[in-house]
Amino acid sequence: MSGSADTPSGLSALDRPNSYIGRAVPRPNLTRLMQGRGQYVSDMTLPRMGHVVYVRSPYAHARILGIDSTDAKAMPGVIAVVTGAELAQVCTPWVGVLSHLKGLKSAPQYPIAVDRACWQGEAVAAVIATSRAIAEDAAEQVIVDYEELEPVTDMRTALDPETPVIHPDLGDNLAFERKLDAGEVDRAFAEADAVVDAEFVFGRHTGVTLESRSVLADWNAGEGRLTVYQGTQAPHMMQNIFAKHLSLEEAQVRVVCKDVGGSFGIKVHVYADEMATAALSKLLRRPVKFVADRIESFATDIHARDHRCYGKIGVMKDGTITAFEIDDLTGIGPYSMYPRTSAIEANQVVNLVGGPYTAQNYRARARVVFQNKNVTCQYRAVGHPIACSVTEGLVDLAARAIGMDPAEIRRRNLIQDDAYPCGSPSGLKFEALSHHAALNKLLAMMNYDALRVEQAELRQRGIYRGIGLASFIEVTNPSAAFYGVGGARISSQDGVTVRLDATGSVTCQTSITEQGQGSEAITAQVVATAIGVPMERVRVILGDTDNTPYGGGTWASRAAGIGGEAAWQAGKALRNNILAAAATILQADPATLDVVDGVVVDKGTTRQRIGLDEMARITYFRPDTLPPGFQAELMATRHFVPRQYPFAFTNGVQASWLEVDIETGFVTLLKHWVVEDCGTIINPQLVDEQIRGGVVQGLGPALYEHCRYDESGQLTNGNMADYLVPMAAEMPDIEVGHVVSPTLETELGAKGAGEAGTAGAAAAVANAVNDALSPFDVLITEIPLTPELILKELKRF
Amino acid sequence: MKASDFNYVCPSSVEEATSLLALHGDGAKVIAGGQSLVPALNLRLLAPEILIDIGRIGTLRYISVADGMVRIGALARHVDLLNSQEIAEHVPLLAEAITYVAHPAIRNRGTIGGNLAHADPASELPACMMALDAVMVISGPSGERRVAASEFFLGIYETALAPDELLIGLEIPVTAAGSRFYFHEFSRRNGDFAIAGLAAQANVRDGTVESLRLAYFAIGGRPTLAAHAAAKVARQPIGPAVIADAQSALAEDLEPHDDQQASSAMRLHLAKVLLERCMSDLVQDQEMKRKALQ
């Protein structure tokens, strides 16, 4: 844990006595979870609850000619068997487009396929029974008559005239295309001393949350209300969407999100089978529960990446990078996901390539095509690993072309730390980044020069180790520019309500959500600090549309930066109200008072004047003793949304040190370093573990994780034995350091930290593998870097 | 992922178990540690009518050494082998191999009998049985019989066991003083099934190798003794030319398969790498290795 920032940023308001900002305090929900008292959707049972199992298409593309459920319906314990056509009567279809992604198109998607299945795993019928086991037995008896259709599986030929068009109404398989041309790219390449290019290939992979997707929908016909218990990152978004497609008023829908076992972006989307579960509850007028099993998770949880990106870079002999160019292609499955769309990842790639560097000449094209595979969408660090791997891979290639050290070429091209605010050729606005401070810190942490010496010595003995560097920028704290402007009803603002209770404790309701990352903890830290109470006295309530302010939830590294600021402002407002009430009771000037450790004191001294418990007692039970005309307000609500910058960019740099066994192609990760700058660090332990977890989720796809489809569109490794999730034994020690540049857009100054680790890990590993293999004149620009791939490049067999 | 319905019976003796097997025929399945069977049930790859749980037949969980023979009961768990002083002393190859089998939670329940009866070609233990020239002890309706490991493993999940027979134990000759072993495998992650592995046992004298048994696993449908390769190195001073010769002979011994982890060409290549590493390890001082296991 060396290198952690254990002091806050120095903003005076945060440095109050007993401040929790910048302290690694334990998470309040830890004991409950460790004692097995978490409440996950799969733990819940309601009276008359039915369990739904979906019959899923075994084909990537097939027409549904008929469904015979006679035998299934006759089985004891079976409540109903429902087809797509029947469910379409209850739930309207959706189209995953956003108006600011010009030209993005998709086809209407139904909760259950109506006449055609478009990927292997798409639900074609629902079986509801009194237990999951009975429903599975019955699902085996549902006979579906399919006519196999030609599947579109290779993104490279998806746009060819010979390739069938998946949705004929759309005209072609092109979902979205974006082009960008900034500066004078042709001239920059023409004038460069060297121009190098490569094609970078990124395997499809997925999120593999410990708890699978789960939803329990309860339509109460008597009340005219639908309550949905769901493992989701965005309860208010889901409330809107359930209402819209089930023809209800929003007020008729309550989404409750209790404990969630990991999300990583997997649980922020609208899944057809979850919509179907809610619709089934309405149709059957009883609670219906769906818990995806592991096979279903692999076949239907959103996948991500699956890009082929051609990249080109121009460089001068002195190391100056003159231009970047990319041509990105990605396959997203048969539908653009709703409501965030599946075009965001490619769009991010275009936005982010070259982002850390000064070069202003940049040309890009991204094409997003349909295919008959599972849908893809936003997963931790959307687009970042691709943009970073392409950029950093190109920078290393450029360095090689001119014979310059990889650290040196970065030093010469990273945007200077005093150049802010500034912008990127793709139009990004940077408030304050710290690339050079981060790089310097990283090189010192890893003892870069000594490592290079060690590497050279080992190479003499036939041991091939490599060092890989990767600078990155990360999108955090998104404003309405992300989704709202495109017409999606996804809140970019968050709200927090804090209330002083009658015994002086604080109840806090926030619209951000918790899936294990510590949202609850940082909210309690911020509120306790802002008001001036011990953290144990703050209880945080989240994840319930009936009981929290309206807001976005937790995704895109936004909870601490946006929800945290709302909590800070709400806490400050309550503190002022407390001071006003205390001043009235004490007949003092509120400006002379302060709240410290749950007690009103004289400002600047520790002289205790009145405890919050006593103050609350008087306010709530003996208001008759207060002067006429005074009304205490011991509850306050504040909302926050960033307005100045569309995104609060963070930055950082990663390094990997690894060994390649050139006889077997196996890669051993020896060490990983990260220096990142997420602004104010509210809880250093949570930030460090976010970084480490993020790195692991970047190392997984670099070496192991891959959703492998065959030419017929069959997922061939959709289980935990064949889909290789990174495990602790293979992971290196990950050392984390920080540079702190708070955003001035908020008082808290926090930016996001959830995705930085994932953004750069694969790039660092790929660069390190190529560095290790540099004596052999090979270049590998594909992940996962499997032993087979490496051995083939080395021509070992 | 719920198993289909099945009945369950829990016999308390080998005789009771084998007569239940005879009674229920094809509809029955023995369950020991359940570490391979339960996943198959939940994935509905298997749907037996009845499970015969042999887990409470206490007499089948033992490890003993007598008369130059190590005897292991079918219900000895992976963790028992891992912790056994007898195994470390008398069959160090097995002691080393078991550390590669799965993860602690699985080793706490998985049994050696279940592992061998399951006959996963990628498993470490069947190959060890081949390298160690073990004998399988089988009980059936007509009593006990013994089958050499080299005749026990027939193919993917296929053994010489008849449907009404139970594997009750195995016998391994105590490895001779001065005998050496080598074990290694390539697997993508710690505890995963291997994509190529080698268990070897040999006598080494003055830098030459005798009675070498090279048992490959995860290459082809069953563990395979590489006899041609072994013959090439027998009684030869070990050096690059001899090793290269033996590596070429592997093509005759092995029938490597293709799968998602590795092509057959890659498997053959890895088999050669294993052979080279095995030979240089065998002729080196092994004192350290033995000590580490005890």
Ligand SMILES: Cc1cc2nc3c(=O)[nH]c(=O)nc-3n(C[C@H](O)[C@H](O)[C@H](O)COP(=O)(O)OP(=O)(O)OC[C@H]3O[C@@H](n4cnc5c(N)ncnc54)[C@H](O)[C@@H]3O)c2cc1C
């Ligand atoms: C995640 C995971 C990783 C694993 N990794 C490895 C690994 O790296 N290497 C490895 O070798 N194994 C591995 N295994 C398998 C493990 O070793 C199992 O314990 C073993 O294969 C089966 O033993 P069991 O006692 O659990 O048998 P069970 O699962 O109970 O039975 C397996 C089969 O053998 C039959 N059977 C069991 N006992 C007998 C008997 N006495 N007579 C006749 N038939 C019998 C059963 O009917 C069944 O068909 C792994 C398992 C898991 C879940």
